[in-house]
Amino acid sequence: MTTVQSPPAPTAALRPKVVARTGLYAVLAANVAVVTVFFVQAGFASNALIVLGRLAGLYGALLMAFQLLLVARLPWLDRRIGMDRLTLWHRWAGFSLLWTLLAHAVFITFGYADSSGLDPVNQLIDLTETVEGVLRAVVALALIIVIGLVSARFARRRLAYETWHFIHLYTYIAVVLAFSHQVAVGTTFVASPTATAYWWTLWAVALGSVALGRVLLPLWRNYRHQLRVSAVVPENDNVVSVYVTGRDLDRLPARAGQFFLWRFLTRGRWWQANPFSLSAAPDGRTLRLTAKAAGDGTAALRHLKVGTRVFAEGPYGAFTTMHRTRPDALLIAGGVGVTPIRALLEELHGHAVVIYRVSSDRDAVLYDELRDLARAKGAELYLVTGPVAPDKLAPGELARLVPDVADRDVYVCGPPGMTATVLRSLRELGVPKPQIHFERFSLAG
Template sequence: MKVRRQENDSSRQRSSVSQDPIKELPSVTTVQSPPAPPTAIRPRVVARAGLYAVLAANAAVVAFLFAQAGFASNALIVLGRLAGLYGALLMAFQLLLVARLPWLDRRIGMDRLTSWHRWTGFGILWTLLAHAVFITFGYAQSSSMDPVNQLVDLAETVEGVLRAVVALTIIVVVGAVSGRYARRRLAYETWHFIHLYTYVAVVLAFTHQVAAGTTFTSSSAATAYWYAVWGVALGSVLVGRLVLPLWRNWRHQLRVTAVVPESDNVVSIHISGRDLDRMPARAGQFFLWRFLTRDRWWQANPFSLSAAPDGTRLRLTAKTAGDGTAALRHVKVGTRVFAEGPYGAFTAMHRTRPESLLVAGGVGVTPIRALLEDLEGHAVVIYRVAEDRDAVLYDELRELAHAKGAELHLVTGPAAPDRLAPSELARLVPDIAERDVFLCGPPGMTTTLLRTLRELGVPKQQIHHERFSLAG
């Protein structure tokens, strides 16, 4: 392994990880930006607490309205109705999580919201299964029918029950393909297509609740409450996933202005448009990009900004990972671009300390390079690659480090657990526990470094990382 180090004369001296001779870059004295004050209130904590509070408050309202409507004589039916109501509430909450509302996304991040969405989905699956089982067995107990015939009878005689059965079937299928075993074996396009049927299940479940829900119709307050819950959830999806992207793209009229190969398998695309100074993009964020050509308009790929937005242009840098990304170097200047975003919480908004450490692995350097441009205070940058030729944007990083008064370490060598082990990382950054750490790289590297940072005593609130699948 080899570590190449760059730092300015005013920077603190660092020891170096090395098994081969270290190549030192010329030192340059620069004027360092004044340290930024630590963030007093953590945006992610505020947003997360807000979501939990909203969910808890609505759970309490549901329980109150359920009790107010009265209880059935059969305990199984009571449990079934309550499970159904909480299943409906979780469905509405799940829609909010994937609505891509800017306020939530900037504070929590799409990757974490998507993870919460997944676990909420399993909660929906089990509560709605409980609803179906308890209701069926409860009515079967009252009518002396067997559960199968009772379910058929309910579907044939009670309005909305057949729609509920279809909705539950869809949710079971979606839950099955969302399991880890199935997800790893399905193509993303197949999984995504099946997942879209969740919206059909939501509509069917809502119409079932309107038609057959005793709590829904028990009072005008209950009816108004449930219409409000579904209206907010579905309205959030409509605004975040459709209205806002359409409006922003109509407003900014994005076009490709340059296509610059960075290496044999990495390309940068420069994009300009109207009023980009009014686009709320920050360094570290990403967009879902669609290049509106005949063969690519339907493909949306997540790529980070590889330079801080300057109000006149945007830039993404992508590595070839398939036919879609390989075709990017052939995109023509002038091509219209449809961009959804900006997304992600991997920004300076979440800083808690005046100094920072930025760690990049491979093409995960793209948001790191943009962040370095945006951050104030002393920064240390560690760029981990297998070979020197893999260090895309390294010349830009080196020039930027000179200008910002930052330290830059290029760590090369085959992937191995000890390349950035605790002892080596502590030698490079002795005061690591006093810094914010921004980390972006492949999953294996990210997992290893998160464990290393815990061993070095870096507080959890100072660690900021982006999933490589969304950032790269």
Template sequence: MTTLQTRPAPVTSIPPRVVARTGLYALLAANAAVVAWFFVQAGFASNPLIVFGRLAGLYGALLMAFQLLLVARMPWLDRRIGMDRLTSWHRRTGFGILWTLLTHAVFITFGYAEASSMDPVNQLVNLAETTEGVLRAIVALALIVVVGAVSGRWARRRLAYETWHFIHLYTYVAVVLAFTHQVAVGTTFTSSPAATTYWYTVWGVALGSVVLGRMVLPLWRNLRHRLRVSAVVPESDDVVSVYVTGRDLDRLPARAGQFFLWRFLTKDRWWQANPFSLSAAPDGRTLRLTAKAAGAGSAALRHIKPGTRVFAEGPYGAFTTLHRSRPQSVLIAGGVGVTPIRALLEDLTGHAVVIYRVSSDRDAVLYDELCDLALTKGAELHLVTGSIVPDKLAPRELARLVPDIGDRDVFLCGPPGMMTAVLRSLGDLGVPKRQIHFERFSLAG
């Protein structure tokens, strides 16, 4: 195969992911310090249980505001951190909220019970009946406990995604109730005009981010671009490509490797959004997605008519060349995970090695396109077929296919089991984590 000479892509000195992650940690730490300062300035109650309970409640409220920022799907964060990692942070932060607010409720209840000589149950009932905002806080905590319970791994594996998502939406109700409780009885919130301004600013920014990222930006982009299906092309018996056109697509900030939440506005599917990656690098005129029939939503794509209106949310994802750290790369795809890999190959500069893992030749979706791209780009292409045992992407096999793999960026996309195995192999080969790029395309919130 003839190798074309291409100019190596610029590499980043500090990974964008590190910049964004450090910024988020610094933001949270700075606000935690400000909360502690306002808490001290407001003075302490005589009962240490109440003191600790109030502080736990304040940090629970701060984590709720931080959680809203994580699920807002703001483009700057999403492009640098990736939605799968934001989802992981979202999960950990959610359980942090649950435990801090439970601590708040228990310590406050026992603290007031100790001061009034009432038992904790009667004390809680008394607070709910006599103190403004406490009943709303109890309802908010109950909702958070339910959401936390259904978000546990045991429950999550047994619930349909639609059921889990519907229950999860009640978190927004809990957030509103908790905020009104804080406004009504929070002594730190009302201790000074500065404290009040600070809390309103924190919650205003958090809620504003959600409205902007989840509502305003998608609506504005879809009104501007007016997306429609231009063609539906079967790639195999169970794989189909959908071409989408619209206005001013050259101004849509989409990159190869990213995905959209696609909502095709037909009578029976307008309410359902599915995440599909771009299977070709955006060219300013057309967007293409390629999907395998794995459920009702993806199977129905084959029957969509040209001209159908499309509502797309995105682009999302950090699986792009923005995160390159080396001039040369390895692209590893499994099954239909080849779609973002094929788009990345089109976008990459520098020498690339493509490894495509499938069970058999007939499962190699878009393989002809990969061959043409590899020839044009001067890339090496390896089609690896066969059963999953023995592991044909084990460390020894990867080192044989790409002897200098430790000096390359690695982009990986495929089924979860394959990705886990390849990540283990890359670790055994000593490939630095900074050079490994993958995304599981989970959705935060």
């Protein structure tokens, strides 16, 4: 078998993920420092509980703005970090925000209660009745508590995605209410013209990022490209490929390994956004997605009519060749997770090994394409079939198939259980973390 000889993939002095992650940390740390300085300049209350409550409130406002930035879907961040990790950080920040705002409410209430002689419950009632903006803050906190509860794992697993997403949208109401509370009674907010300008700028950037990444950019791209279904091709009884064409697709910044949130504008589906990876590298003329029937929505894809209008948000994801560190690669796919792997193989240079893990031969979607593509590119392809146990992707098996695995970039995509197993195997084989690339595609189909 001949091997394609290509120049080694350049190893950047600073990897894109490191640059983006460090930048986010630096921005957050700088803003924490600025908020702390403004807090000190505003002066301290005589009551220590009130001081702690005000500081917790300021950090809560900062966390809320930072949360918005994480889910704004800004292309620069998304291509370098990935929606799955940004969403995970958003989740962590959300629970931190919940506890910070609870601390703010408790410290402020008990602090004023200590000064007035009222019990905490009556003190809270008095504050809501006499101080402008406090009632709005209480409503905002109640909304955040509800959102936090439905976002907890035990509740999230029991809710339909659409239900969870609808409840989550109330976050924006909470943001507006919290900001109006800060404007009305925030000591630090009005401490100086500089502090006031800072907070207005912070919220403008946070909300503007959301508007740009989640509204304006998708609207502009869909207006520009006018996407439509050009073909629907069943791959087997449960899997279908949908081909989408449009105008100027060569100017759409999509890469192999990325995914879109697809809306097919039919009467019963226009409101549903399904995340599916590209199953072929973008060629400037056509986009292809391949999906397995996992419910009524995905099962209906095979009944789409040619010419159906498509509204696509994206491209999203950092599962691309942008993050390569080595000249050779190992691609590991499980089940329908083969879709971004097949697209990546098309774009990769250097020698590649592809391992495709399925239960049986009939589950090997796109296998013929993979085989032909591997042959054309001089890649090695292994189809691994059989039950889950014994583990056929254990460290010994991987080392047997790919002896130089530690010298390759490794891309992994498949069901969560398989992905976790493979990642453990790679760690045991000593594959450096920067060479391991994966995204939790449970977020993305």
